[in-house]
C-alpha cells in the first residue's frame with residue numbers, strides 16, 4: 001500500500017501483552033524476594049521467628065462490590081485496603097498478599113497497568129509486597145481476590161471477649177461509605193462538597209492498622225465495620241454471648257453525613273447505622289481503659305467515639321436521644 005491511498009483495513013488493534021507479558025511487566029515489579037520473581041510455582045516466605053500469621057481474603061466483583069466505572073487504580077487500592085482493614089481488626093501488621101485476577105477479554109493492558117499502579121502506591125503506603133497470584137480470563141465481570149498476610153506479635157484481637165459493662169467504641173465516622181454508594185450510583189443530588197466527601201470515602205477505605213495494633217491487650221473485642229455498624233456489632237454480641245445498647249446520637253458522623261441526616265433523618269439514619277463500607281474499627285473496652293484508648297487516638301490523630309454499652313441480656317437495642325428504643329425491625333433487622 002502506498003501512502004495516501006485509501007485503506008480498507010481497520011487500524012490494527014493494540015497488541016496485548018498476554019497473561020505472561022502482563023505478569024512480567026506489571027506485577028513482577030510489585031514483588032519482593034519472597035515471590036522469587038513470580039517465576040516459580042509458589043512464594044517462599046520466611047516465617048516470623050516468634051510471631052504468628054493472620055490470614056484473610058476478600059473478593060471484589062465489578063457490579064456487586066463496586067460500581068464498575070471506577071478508575072482501575074482506585075479499584076486496586078480498595079481491593080487491597082478491605083483486606084488490610086481485616087488485618088487491622090485482628091491487630092496484625094501487614095506483610096504481603098496474593099492476587100487472583102479474573103478479567104473479561106475487553107479489559108486491556110492499560111487497565112491492568114493502572115490497576116498495578118494502584119497496588120504499587122498502596123504497597124508503599126502500608127508496607128507490604130505482592131507474594132504471588134493467578135490471572136485468568138472470564139466471561140463474567142472483573143473479579144479480584146486478594147489474600148493478605150499479617151504478623152501478630154502478641155495475641156490477636158477477636159470478637160468474643162466483650163463483657164457486660166464494657167463500652168462500645170468506633171473509630172472515625174460511620175455511614176459515609178453507604179451514603180457514598182448513593183452518590184456513586186447517581187441516585188442522590190446532594191451539594192457537590194457533600195457528594196464528593198461521601199464518594200471519596202466510598203471509593204477508598206482507610207484501614208485502621210495503627211489503631212488495631214495499639215488496641216491489642218486493651219480492647220476486649222474488635223472487628224472492622226464492613227457490612228454495617230449494627231450488623232457487625234451483632235457479630236460481636238453473638239460471639240461474646242452478651243447484648244448491647246447503642247445511643248444513636250453518639251454515633252460519629254462526618255459533616256457531610258450529618259448534612260444528609262439533617263435533610264431527612266427518618267430516611268437516612270437507618271442507612272447510616274445499617275449500611276456497609278465504613279471500614280472503621282468497632283471494639284469494646286472496659287471503662288477503666290477508656291483513658292488509654294483516648295491517648296492512643298490522640299497519638300494517631302484519629303477520632304474514637306464511645307457509642308454504647310455492653311449488657312448481660314442478649315439482643316441489641318438502639319436508643320434515640322430521648323431514651324426511647326428505635327424500631328430496628330422496621331428497618332429490616334430480623335435478628336435483633
Ligand SMILES: [Mg+2]
Nearest residue numbers: 086089224226
Ligand atoms: Mg472484617
